[in-house]
Amino acid sequence: MNETAYAQVRVDLVDLHRVLVQSELVVWTAGNVSAKVGDGHFLIKPSGVAYERLTPESMVLCDLDGHPVEAGLKPSSDVFAHAYVYRHRPDVGGVAHTHSTYATAWAARNEPIPCVLTAMADEFGGEIPVGPFALIGGDDIGRGIVETLAGSRSPAVLLRNHGVFTVGASARDAVKAAVMCEDVARTVHIARQLGEPLPMEQGDVDRLYDRYQNVYGQ
Amino acid sequence: MNETAYAQVRVDLVDLHRVLVQSELVVWTAGNVSAKVGDGHFLIKPSGVAYERLTPESMVLCDLDGHPVEAGLKPSSDVFAHAYVYRHRPDVGGVAHTHSTYATAWAARNEPIPCVLTAMADEFGGEIPVGPFALIGGDDIGRGIVETLAGSRSPAVLLRNHGVFTVGASARDAVKAAVMCEDVARTVHIARQLGEPLPMEQGDVDRLYDRYQNVYGQ
Amino acid sequence: MNETAYAQVRVDLVDLHRVLVQSELVVWTAGNVSAKVGDGHFLIKPSGVAYERLTPESMVLCDLDGHPVEAGLKPSSDVFAHAYVYRHRPDVGGVAHTHSTYATAWAARNEPIPCVLTAMADEFGGEIPVGPFALIGGDDIGRGIVETLAGSRSPAVLLRNHGVFTVGASARDAVKAAVMCEDVARTVHIARQLGEPLPMEQGDVDRLYDRYQNVYGQ
Amino acid sequence: MNETAYAQVRVDLVDLHRVLVQSELVVWTAGNVSAKVGDGHFLIKPSGVAYERLTPESMVLCDLDGHPVEAGLKPSSDVFAHAYVYRHRPDVGGVAHTHSTYATAWAARNEPIPCVLTAMADEFGGEIPVGPFALIGGDDIGRGIVETLAGSRSPAVLLRNHGVFTVGASARDAVKAAVMCEDVARTVHIARQLGEPLPMEQGDVDRLYDRYQNVYGQ
Numbered sequence: 043m044n045e046t047a048y049a050q051v052r053v054d055l056v057d058l059h060r061v062l063v064q065s066e067l068v069v070w071t072a073g074n075v076s077a078k079v080g081d082g083h084f085l086i087k088p089s090g091v092a093y094e095r096l097t098p099e100s101m102v103l104c105d106l107d108g109h110p111v112e113a114g115l116k117p118s119s120d121v122f123a124h125a126y127v128y129r130h131r132p133d134v135g136g137v138a139h140t141h142s143t144y145a146t147a148w149a150a151r152n153e154p155i156p157c158v159l160t161a162m163a164d165e166f167g168g169e170i171p172v173g174p175f176a177l178i179g180g181d182d183i184g185r186g187i188v189e190t191l192a193g194s195r196s197p198a199v200l201l202r203n204h205g206v207f208t209v210g211a212s213a214r215d216a217v218k219a220a221v222m223c224e225d226v227a228r229t230v231h232i233a234r235q236l237g238e239p240l241p242m243e244q245g246d247v248d249r250l251y252d253r254y255q256n257v258y259g260q
Numbered sequence: 261m262n263e264t265a266y267a268q269v270r271v272d273l274v275d276l277h278r279v280l281v282q283s284e285l286v287v288w289t290a291g292n293v294s295a296k297v298g299d300g301h302f303l304i305k306p307s308g309v310a311y312e313r314l315t316p317e318s319m320v321l322c323d324l325d326g327h328p329v330e331a332g333l334k335p336s337s338d339v340f341a342h343a344y345v346y347r348h349r350p351d352v353g354g355v356a357h358t359h360s361t362y363a364t365a366w367a368a369r370n371e372p373i374p375c376v377l378t379a380m381a382d383e384f385g386g387e388i389p390v391g392p393f394a395l396i397g398g399d400d401i402g403r404g405i406v407e408t409l410a411g412s413r414s415p416a417v418l419l420r421n422h423g424v425f426t427v428g429a430s431a432r433d434a435v436k437a438a439v440m441c442e443d444v445a446r447t448v449h450i451a452r453q454l455g456e457p458l459p460m461e462q463g464d465v466d467r468l469y470d471r472y473q474n475v476y477g478q
Numbered sequence: 479m480n481e482t483a484y485a486q487v488r489v490d491l492v493d494l495h496r497v498l499v500q501s502e503l504v505v506w507t508a509g510n511v512s513a514k515v516g517d518g519h520f521l522i523k524p525s526g527v528a529y530e531r532l533t534p535e536s537m538v539l540c541d542l543d544g545h546p547v548e549a550g551l552k553p554s555s556d557v558f559a560h561a562y563v564y565r566h567r568p569d570v571g572g573v574a575h576t577h578s579t580y581a582t583a584w585a586a587r588n589e590p591i592p593c594v595l596t597a598m599a600d601e602f603g604g605e606i607p608v609g610p611f612a613l614i615g616g617d618d619i620g621r622g623i624v625e626t627l628a629g630s631r632s633p634a635v636l637l638r639n640h641g642v643f644t645v646g647a648s649a650r651d652a653v654k655a656a657v658m659c660e661d662v663a664r665t666v667h668i669a670r671q672l673g674e675p676l677p678m679e680q681g682d683v684d685r686l687y688d689r690y691q692n693v694y695g696q
Numbered sequence: 697m698n699e700t701a702y703a704q705v706r707v708d709l710v711d712l713h714r715v716l717v718q719s720e721l722v723v724w725t726a727g728n729v730s731a732k733v734g735d736g737h738f739l740i741k742p743s744g745v746a747y748e749r750l751t752p753e754s755m756v757l758c759d760l761d762g763h764p765v766e767a768g769l770k771p772s773s774d775v776f777a778h779a780y781v782y783r784h785r786p787d788v789g790g791v792a793h794t795h796s797t798y799a800t801a802w803a804a805r806n807e808p809i810p811c812v813l814t815a816m817a818d819e820f821g822g823e824i825p826v827g828p829f830a831l832i833g834g835d836d837i838g839r840g841i842v843e844t845l846a847g848s849r850s851p852a853v854l855l856r857n858h859g860v861f862t863v864g865a866s867a868r869d870a871v872k873a874a875v876m877c878e879d880v881a882r883t884v885h886i887a888r889q890l891g892e893p894l895p896m897e898q899g900d901v902d903r904l905y906d907r908y909q910n911v912y913g914q
Binding site (some may be wrong): 666693 | 715723724726742743744769770773795797798800801803804805806807829831832833855858859885887889901
């Protein structure tokens with residue numbers, strides 16, 4: 043990627059943060075998206091900056107240890123979690139993080155979201171797992187994400203008492219997973235309020251996942 | 261219908277997909293509307309295209325077997341369900357599909373929505389039924405829709421572990437049914453959270469349905 | 479009032495229907511507002527017209543029996559309920575009707591909303607009562623509204639299995655009551671989901687109501 | 697501060713009331729924000745004025761006893777609560793008040809919101825406490841706020857059967873606390889609907905609070 047490509051990624055990241063806001067996945071400054079650029083860097087939201095004030099230039103370029111490589115704004119407080127994911131998952135091109143309401147409610151109870159909807163089989167290929175509680179600022183959150191996703195087809199992971207991290211081939215895919223994670227977290231929650239959702243057979247989950255990953259879209 | 265009429269239908273379909281978004285019935289690309297044109301074709305949303313990028317030209321013209329009749333974008337992954345409905349219900353001019361939250365929660369539990377609101381009697385003439393679980397990609401979903409609606413006055417049907425399909429004389433009527441389906445699914449759900457809604461007498465349901473279908477509007 | 483005053487009332491009514499939409503109290507065409515003009519007439523929403531298509535000219539002028547006095551659009555299907563209220567409550571200058579979600583959920587269970595919030599004491603002066611089930615099209619709904627409100631300070635009444643009617647000195651006051659009715663219906667519902675709200679003393683309810691009605695505002 | 701500074705504060709206050717509306721923390725006119733200016737005054741919303749009609753000039757300048765110091769609009773009905781807070785908490789530069797739904801639901805049950813989310817530890821440093829029931833119009837509400845916050849790191853306090861008051865170094869900080877209070881009130885409520893959230897260890901709460909207050913942001 044060259045300088046110009048980074049410019050486009052910066053524009054896309056502003057737009058993707060706007061999607062988080064419009065999808066009501068974040069309040070105030072509590073959520074962030076990053077995108078890998080080139081082999082050894084990623085761009086991420088600056089810390090504590092209001093979404094409506096984000097500009098392409100405000101996105102912070104970091105190396106894969108999570109350190110900014112240019113003078114300017116400080117990166118998101120979650121930068122080390124993003125960095126850990128990029129170091130250990132070379133297939134990942136984008137990471138998103140939210141405290142979206144329903145997904146975080148499952149995380150507060152330390153419960154995975156069971157796969158009882160066709161839309162959930164499509165995108166997540168099974169349940170959305172919960173990783174451990176971890177403090178911000180080091181490798182603990184990143185390790186929790188990577189280890190929990192290792193046993194799953196899901197691009198989303200809940201972290202206990204915390205919120206949601208999602209990964210994707212691109213930042214847009216990660217944001218899509220964050221949007222759909224909240225959607226299924228909400229629907230399954232509401233279904234369970236008045237009884238038990240019917241289970242889906244694993245074979246059906248597999249067939250739906252395979253079709254959505256390989257046939258759906260243009 | 262001629263070429264010009266199709267152009268208007270395409271514009272209307274873009275607008276109706278916008279209604280799905282504004283009514284919060286869909287997230288990302290998970291929902292679609294189609295409209296029958298002429299005797300043997302229908303127009304439908306392209307697969308996996310974001311709602312804000314839909315244009316009149318992007319709508320895909322298909323025959324009643326669900327196959328596109330022009331080069332261009334692939335139709336919605338749900339195209340065969342729409343096609344089945346048009347083949348077996350010549351009175352239907354429009355079909356809508358969503359995973360709207362509350363309706364899908366009833367579907368996840370395999371429960372019909374009981375008719376306990378006057379607005380529900382008006383539009384649905386009784387309970388909103390639930391059809392079987394069916395995999396996407398063939399005639400199974402379409403057959404589930406048509407067979408379940410056969411025993412009902414409702415223009416909406418829930419599909420188990422999946423979501424909602426609605427039908428109407430026009431695409432706009434189908435979207436109206438989708439909007440009202442979610443509205444009553446939500447209100448009845450919330451009513452049941454703190455007790456049991458009072459039942460309505462069948463005679464009253466019949467009188468309300470008759471009046472709304474025959475007197476209401478201009 | 480003269481011709482010019484009616485023009486302003488028509489503009490205000492379009493705006494007040496927009497408030498119903500923005501406050502998420504209505505979907506599709508299911509809600510309406512009217513305003514008394516002069517001693518013997520009122521203006522009301524036309525039947526089945528989408529909110530975004532309402533114009534000042536589309537509002538229907540009716541006499542106090544609910545009959546339109548000009549050629550043009552048909553009035554709201556609820557016109558006879560509005561007319562009954564104006565005939566029996568000369569102090570009322572505006573009426574609003576919605577099926578707003580949480581209020582209608584209380585109505586579906588035939589439960590009044592208990593007064594457990596200071597904001598509810600301010601506006602409603604006590605519980606929001608529930609009136610009887612009644613069919614649309616004659617005097618039954620209007621009579622249910624007037625008789626139920628007779629024993630109450632509340633400008634809002636729930637009708638069993640149906641929805642909400644509110645009254646006010648003006649149409650704007652009626653819409654305000656509809657907005658606040660849904661707000662307190664929602665808050666009290668949510669409070670009760672996890673336990674019992676604490677009761678308020680009648681003396682405190684009286685003091686809050688008196689202050690809000692007589693001191694609040696400009 | 698000089699005349700020009702007040703002009704900017706007035707503009708900011710209009711903007712912050714807009715944030716309350718956009719964050720869905722208030723309906724109609726039920727919520728207000730104030731900002732201290734100079735040592736002995738504060739600016740506050742006028743009573744009963746719709747949010748969309750607020751202008752910088754409409755904000756009411758009051759002394760620390762809550763009395764307006766200029767001819768013009770009457771201040772918010774909650775002015776004496778704001779004044780009491782400023783008199784007893786010289787560190788406070790802004791106060792916000794809402795009846796936001798989920799927080800008010802906890803208040804209706806007289807229950808503090810337990811600290812079971814990292815985002816809650818960040819902003820509130822522990823549970824969000826509940827103060828006593830108090831009538832509007834004198835010092836009682838202000839005293840309830842100040843005394844309840846005295847034993848807490850939280851910038852937010854629930855008042856029984858009433859709503860939320862928040863404080864901050866600036867009006868913007870107070871509004872931020874109001875936004876995050878409703879967000880965590882909602883998430884913890886929803887978590888508890890289907891079980892018990894896992895507790896967090898006090899040491900972790902302390903570490904998160906310390907980091908967020910001292911490291912987060914630019």
